[in-house]
Amino acid sequence: MPSALRSLTLAAAVCAGAFAAPLAHAQAESYPNHPIRIIVPFTAGGIVDSIARLVGDKLSARYGQPVIVENKAGAGGSIGTDVASKAPADGYTLLCVSPGHTVAPSLMKSVSWNPVQDFRAVQGFGVISNVFVVHPDLPVKNMTELIALAKKSPSPLTYGTAGNGTSNHLSGELLGQMADIKLTQVPYKGQPDAMSDLLAGRISMMPLTAALASGHIKTGKLRPLAVTTARRSPALPDVPTVAEAANLPGYEVGTWFGLVTQAKVPDAIVRKLSADITEIMQMPDVKAKFATLGLDPNPQGPAEFDSFIAGEFSKWSRVIKQAGIVPQ
Template sequence: MKNRKPQLAAFLALALPAIFMSAPSQAASYPEKPVTIIVPFSPGGVVDTITRIIGDKLSARYGQPVVVENKAGAGGTIGTGYVAHAPADGYTLLSVSPGHAVAPSLYKNLGWNPIRDFRAVEGFGIVPNVFVVPPSVPAKNMAELIEMARKSDTPLTYATAGIGTSNHLSGALLSEMAHIKLEQVPYRGQPLALNDLLADRVTMMPLTIALAKPRIESGKLRPLAVTTAQRATALPDIPTVAEAANLPDYAVGTWFGFVARKQVPDDIIDKLSKDIAETLAMPEVKEKLTGIGLQIQPQNPQEFDAYIDAEYKKWSRVLKQAGIKPQ
């Protein structure tokens, strides 16, 4: 009997590449059914608004419903936990903001981790905060505010929308980097915090730019600096904290994007990333997003993954140094 091993090897050498080349990409037919995007906060907020703007365009593009579902509670951790246990098929996405990276420093026994359990789909950009003070505060710029804090017998107060929000992170990082004592006064949302700022009950607030701009223009609040690494396009004459306080590594903002389960296939992630990047470039989408203060800075999956990892590490350090422990 002839030795058939060389013949079999030759057959496999020709057949196997053909088999793999003919295997259909999962992304080729994606999506074949409705896609759900979980917003882990209540309807009407900026995360919800941005998600719906992008979701509407994706729905039109795909010819499939893209359903935005709000699962709010516990600082966004309930909705995030839902996605962490959803099927890893690309049909359930999560809309994220800084709380996604901060939550492990604030909550015990989450059951999920932003790095271990999720992968980036696409980053959209960032909304700056603006350090603002009422006219009664004598500081005319950030350097004067820092000097004022150093000379004060008691910590200066700053209003926030709650522990772990970008307002809180902005103040905590300034306190750490400038070596000054600041006291956070948390509220249930920015509107309540803003009311007390306007009433002179707190010294300052790192306020989201969409709320800050009209109060600055009316003279009700004085801007000192924006919190992002670059100046805000909506307020280009206001320096950054890095510039105004000579703190070159200072950068905080409310960033946004989509993530998915870690096990979602690469080809589906790549398709979503490409489609979302093209959506962000649409003139009508750009107009809506910039209108709510978003500085559009798309990040592909690799870039956004690296960004979230850096945020996770930075805020773990800052919040630990501020004495904040997971509850």
């Protein structure tokens, strides 16, 4: 390349860089100047939907702009996620995510998006614990005894789930791999159906959300063994973690929630959203609502939540492959 042309190209690049930063700053200063949409890749009425509407209402009040929640359910959340991945990179389309965001690509051939490459994190909200519970007739009182029983049992113990790829399923799969025991998943249409069979003694155990399990634990109809998250659940503070109870360091499964957006949304807009949502999460009524949902708040900014999502994607890709689960 001639030196004159090379100098011209370099000058153009420098000018482009010089204008990019002020432009991004100006975009953030005027953001938002029209409605924002939050895509929920599930039907209305669930926990993901409830969180999205709670945060959306607070953002709308703060920004003076409508924040519209759009439910685009189907294919385990992948339909709504696909729509969000193809949205303009302007920060006006957000996606409320949960564990399926990092699991679906390993379970479904039809998924065309990548949770790490096609999205960037805005804010992590926190996690809901699952708790391994058993029917009182099962002769175990803690996780160590459960593992010992599973190792000597002539047939695998059964555990109920709300379906393939759910946090219930992953909780049991990871326990089986880390403790080197055989467990058989029994998938149901939802947690309530599985819980009914557990209460009737038709299955051995279930990783059930702490909110659903606590009432039956108090009445003695279910026995808690351990929670699946890295720290104890505020709803069940006396129940140890699996890592504690079974001496399995690194065991961690939770139903986490957060917001992401298209991968090329400018940094300044993402930082603005994250800072505002962090403040929203400190509001007393928001904390109270999170508590009723069983959510243990853990605000994560963009960098931390991005790292978390990448770690979850890598972990579950490995676990699913090791389990021999073939994408459908």
